[in-house]
Amino acid sequence: MDLALQVQINRRKTFAIISHPDAGKTTMTEKLLLYGGAIHMAGSVKARKASRHATSDWMEIEKQRGISVTSSVMQFEYNNYCINILDTPGHQDFSEDTYRTLCAADAAVMLLDGAKGVEAQTIKLFTVCRKRKIPIFTFINKMDRAAKNPFDLIDELEKVLGIRSTPVNWPIGTDGDFKGVYDRQTETVLLYDENAGDHGASMVTCRASDADDDALMERLGPHHFDTLRSDMELLDMAGDPFDMEKILQGELTPVFFGSAITNFGVETFLKAFLEMAPSPVARMTSRGKILPDSTDFSGFIFKIQANMDPNHRDRMAFLRICSGKYEKAMQVKHVRIDKKITLAQPQQFMAQDRTIVEEAYAGDIIGIFDPGIFRIGDTLTNATESFTFEGIPVFPPEFFARVMPLDSMKRKQFLKGIEQLSEEGAIQLYKQPDIGTETYIMGVVGVLQFEVLEHRLKNEYGVDIMRTNLNYRMARWAVNKDNTPVDIKKLTITSTSLVVLSKDEEPVILFESEWGISWALDRNPGLLLEDIHNE
Ligand SMILES: Nc1nc2c(ncn2[C@@H]2O[C@H](COP(=O)(O)OP(=O)(O)OP(=O)(O)O)[C@@H](O)[C@H]2O)c(=O)[nH]1
Numbered sequence: 001m002d003l004a005l006q007v008q009i010n011r012r013k014t015f016a017i018i019s020h021p022d023a024g025k026t027t028m029t030e031k032l033l034l035y036g037g038a039i040h041m042a043g044s045v046k047a048r049k050a051s052r053h054a055t056s057d058w059m060e061i062e063k064q065r066g067i068s069v070t071s072s073v074m075q076f077e078y079n080n081y082c083i084n085i086l087d088t089p090g091h092q093d094f095s096e097d098t099y100r101t102l103c104a105a106d107a108a109v110m111l112l113d114g115a116k117g118v119e120a121q122t123i124k125l126f127t128v129c130r131k132r133k134i135p136i137f138t139f140i141n142k143m144d145r146a147a148k149n150p151f152d153l154i155d156e157l158e159k160v161l162g163i164r165s166t167p168v169n170w171p172i173g174t175d176g177d178f179k180g181v182y183d184r185q186t187e188t189v190l191l192y193d194e195n196a197g198d199h200g201a202s203m204v205t206c207r208a209s210d211a212d213d214d215a216l217m218e219r220l221g222p223h224h225f226d227t228l229r230s231d232m233e234l235l236d237m238a239g240d241p242f243d244m245e246k247i248l249q250g251e252l253t254p255v256f257f258g259s260a261i262t263n264f265g266v267e268t269f270l271k272a273f274l275e276m277a278p279s280p281v282a283r284m285t286s287r288g289k290i291l292p293d294s295t296d297f298s299g300f301i302f303k304i305q306a307n308m309d310p311n312h313r314d315r316m317a318f319l320r321i322c323s324g325k326y327e328k329a330m331q332v333k334h335v336r337i338d339k340k341i342t343l344a345q346p347q348q349f350m351a352q353d354r355t356i357v358e359e360a361y362a363g364d365i366i367g368i369f370d371p372g373i374f375r376i377g378d379t380l381t382n383a384t385e386s387f388t389f390e391g392i393p394v395f396p397p398e399f400f401a402r403v404m405p406l407d408s409m410k411r412k413q414f415l416k417g418i419e420q421l422s423e424e425g426a427i428q429l430y431k432q433p434d435i436g437t438e439t440y441i442m443g444v445v446g447v448l449q450f451e452v453l454e455h456r457l458k459n460e461y462g463v464d465i466m467r468t469n470l471n472y473r474m475a476r477w478a479v480n481k482d483n484t485p486v487d488i489k490k491l492t493i494t495s496t497s498l499v500v501l502s503k504d505e506e507p508v509i510l511f512e513s514e515w516g517i518s519w520a521l522d523r524n525p526g527l528l529l530e531d532i533h534n535e
């Protein structure tokens with residue numbers, strides 16, 4: 001075994017932050033970067049023009065609207081750990097991006113808004129983590145404001161998400177009178193001082209006091225002191241004990257309370273999380289499991305993003321390294337196209353910014369320049385006998401629109417833009433046969449993606465578009481059972497359905513309803529309509 005490799009892999013922690021929109025993922029990420037020394041002043045997600053924006057919301061539209069629309073990757077060091085953090089968008093219209101990002105993570109930090117508890121989108125994202133059996137750590141945020149009763153929150157985790165939890169710390173004062181948290185392990189209280197620090201822009205020092213201290217009674221007052229006492233008795237009796245094995249299996253979630261915006265409880269969370277969270281583990285491939293400390297280098301692409309650097313207009317493919325070590329100018333096989341390529345100048349990310357990496361290890365996420373040869377899910381490896389990683393789920397689009405450039409002189413930029421953006425996987429691009437090349441039909445999983453598309457085409461490609469929304473709700477690939485090519489001219493479909501061609505010139509039919517699908521299947525014997533297409 002290569003000891004140096006092992007040491008490097010063990011100190012790596014790669015995790016995604018997930019939650020319902022607005023729970024505070026980007027704010028939390030910013031604070032983690034602050035503690036890691038990666039930034040010196042935290043930006044805000046809704047800062048006005050002149051002030052700082054959060055590092056991970058780097059895209060123009062994110063800064064304008066104060067929401068995340070795409071996941072971003074940041075690497076930093078803290079206490080000798082090498083951390084790869086993935087901030088994901090919460091809005092359901094971008095959940096495909098979040099799901100893909102989760103494939104690249106070894107653990108998830110689930111944020112809840114203390115006043116809202118488990119919300120709709122939390123349930124969906126949690127289900128994905130569950131399926132992948134990745135450990136989930138819960139941070140209940142916004143405790144600086146009135147929150148739900150902490151026992152009710154714990155109860156929700158169990159009733160709504162079906163996961164047992166073990167509180168690592170416990171809040172004192174949840175009716176808008178937040179006093180701090182009690183750390184159950186060290187039996188100390190971390191006092192929240194409203195006036196301490198500058199509320200979020202830089203690090204806050206928290207005062208710890210011994211929980212038995214008389215001074216604490218004085219500080220908290222008899223009401224909070226007694227409540228804490230009885231809460232602890234109840235928790236010790238009825239709560240789930242801490243069990244590392246169960247945590248790593250994703251069956252038990254450690255729960256932390258805090259407030260990202262005031263930095264309260266963020267560093268204590270980070271420390272505890274780093275100790276508990278797993279380092280990279282074995283991953284499944286077409287040739288069985290591959291261990292992270294294998295001497296073979298391997299990884300897969302989970303995200304492609306164009307124009308991250310407005311000055312260069314290049315495109316990055318994000319590679320999650322699953323085994324081995326990357327060394328400078330390494331040669332690897334691009335398994336899908338069966339070609340050797342050189343990883344000349346991989347980059348390490350700090351959201352939009354990047355620096356060249358000399359070496360990288362299993363667990364790391366690196367960026368590779370993409371001249372148009374990568375697709376999401378591609379495997380790269382230097383193993384003598386190649387293999388591929390398990391596929392990344394593709395979501396069928398549910399909303400469709402016809403788009404064309406407003407100015408026909410801008411057709412070239414328009415085509416480049418829609419092609420590149422569709423390669424990122426956020427939109428599906430279809431052509432309508434026999435209607436010329438100017439109009440295209442786009443399919444997206446959520447309507448907000450149309451707005452992002454419009455915004456990015458204008459911002460990154462200088463093209464204004466005209467968009468007409470269509471009534472279709474489903475897209476199905478048309479294939480013949482006997483594998484002969486489908487003759488689209490001979491297809492019999494309802495007048496409310498439409499035949500289009502995919503990017504690879506394959507026939508796809510757009511339908512308004514299930515009824516249209518069964519109608520088409522009845523009238524065209526031998527036809528199959530696939531919702532997920534295997535390339
Ligand atoms: N009071 C309070 N507000 C917070 C806290 N953390 C975040 N916020 C605010 O909540 C809002 C949403 O925060 P974000 O960090 O953008 O949330 P997000 O989860 O990244 O949102 P999306 O990426 O759009 O899903 C912002 O206005 C933050 O300032 C907190 O601890 N307390």
Ligand SMILES: [Mg+2]
Binds near residue numbers: 057
């Ligand atoms: Mg965000």
